[in-house]
Amino acid sequence: MGAYIVRRLLLLIPTLFGIMLLNFIIVQAAPGGPVEQIIAQIQGLDVEATARVSGASGEETGGGQSRQAGRTGAATGAQPTGRYRGAQGLDPEFIAQLERQFGFDKPAHERFFLMMGNYLRFDFGDSFFRDRSVIDLVLDKMPVSISLGLWTMLLVYLISIPLGIAKAVRDGSRFDAASSMVVVVGNAIPGFLFAILLIVLFSGGRYLDWFPLRGLVSEDWDALDWSGRIADYFWHMTLPIVSLVIGGFAGLTMLTKNSFLDEINKQYVMTARAKGLSEQHVLFGHVFRNAMLIVIAGFPSAFIGILFTGALLTEIIFSLDGLGLLGFEAAINRDYPVMFGTLYFFTLVGLVLNLIGDLMYVAIDPRIDFERREG
Numbered sequence: 001m002g003a004y005i006v007r008r009l010l011l012l013i014p015t016l017f018g019i020m021l022l023n024f025i026i027v028q029a030a031p032g033g034p035v036e037q038i039i040a041q042i043q044g045l046d047v048e049a050t051a052r053v054s055g056a057s058g059e060e061t062g063g064g065q066s067r068q069a070g071r072t073g074a075a076t077g078a079q080p081t082g083r084y085r086g087a088q089g090l091d092p093e094f095i096a097q098l099e100r101q102f103g104f105d106k107p108a109h110e111r112f113f114l115m116m117g118n119y120l121r122f123d124f125g126d127s128f129f130r131d132r133s134v135i136d137l138v139l140d141k142m143p144v145s146i147s148l149g150l151w152t153m154l155l156v157y158l159i160s161i162p163l164g165i166a167k168a169v170r171d172g173s174r175f176d177a178a179s180s181m182v183v184v185v186g187n188a189i190p191g192f193l194f195a196i197l198l199i200v201l202f203s204g205g206r207y208l209d210w211f212p213l214r215g216l217v218s219e220d221w222d223a224l225d226w227s228g229r230i231a232d233y234f235w236h237m238t239l240p241i242v243s244l245v246i247g248g249f250a251g252l253t254m255l256t257k258n259s260f261l262d263e264i265n266k267q268y269v270m271t272a273r274a275k276g277l278s279e280q281h282v283l284f285g286h287v288f289r290n291a292m293l294i295v296i297a298g299f300p301s302a303f304i305g306i307l308f309t310g311a312l313l314t315e316i317i318f319s320l321d322g323l324g325l326l327g328f329e330a331a332i333n334r335d336y337p338v339m340f341g342t343l344y345f346f347t348l349v350g351l352v353l354n355l356i357g358d359l360m361y362v363a364i365d366p367r368i369d370f371e372r373r374e375g
Helices: 002-028 034-043 047-059 064-072 091-101 108-120 132-171 174-188 191-202 227-262 267-274 279-291 293-297 299-310 312-317 323-333 338-362 369-372
Strands: none
Touching: 002 108, 002 132, 002 279, 002 338, 091 174, 132 227, 132 312, 132 323, 132 338, 174 227, 191 227, 191 312, 227 279, 227 293, 227 312, 267 279, 299 312, 312 323, 323 338
């Protein structure tokens, strides 16, 4: 098992490198970028943008901008000085200064390798437009996304596993047919549409005004006692979590049902029944362990999916300042240090969790031997 873990860890390196390189190339081919945004804002007489550029130029010393360029690794396909669309009438030296400020005075391949070198040391640099380090931004937004991810996964598993088992045991019954209709609806309608529906129904949209529309806690949260803080937190989290659970339980329910049906029809189950064992003992003493193997082992990858991607639109709809909203704003504003830094970190976390998922197979069923299978 140790050799398998070592091989998987070594495989993380080229996988992570390939993912970063592919996204780097895609971003470089995409139009727009921080330089173009600053130019557009200046041409629109954006006072804030002009002040930001002026302040950055005053701070520019020696190799400071080279370090920033190495950290960002931004790839917007920077064009030669003075040839940016909308840059007519601007001093070419000013455009060159912007390129140095954002790290575009170096070739794309050099920016990429400088970026990866810094990322190997977990140096993700600073945001272009927030005046904070990428790590500080991620740590600041992490509690919101972790709250959504943990509560959603907990409720999804608590609902889906019992429901899937019940559907498998009652396969073909009226209960199975009725619950399948609910599952089909949950699987067909995206979670963000359920979020909008919940807002309309329960958050003052047109009918009831039971829950707050936005935010993780109320403005007076610090003045509340501990019980009031807990109640206020769940009051704000109810609708976002419900929308994610409704949109996410269907697939796991059907996976659980199909896993149980597959095991129930195997020979060892018939043998256990022939020995006179009760149906409950057969179901939970023999079938459950084998049927739940694929469901429980898939928890790490399912959690990472909900945590970093599934909650994106939900965070935007409910104005929850989490990682999804951070990534969305970074993409809109072309904040490449945030985009690439979070991509690197979360991809690394996802790859590690996939390895943990494989190891969970062995923990649940020691008969599985990955080394022998590969041999």
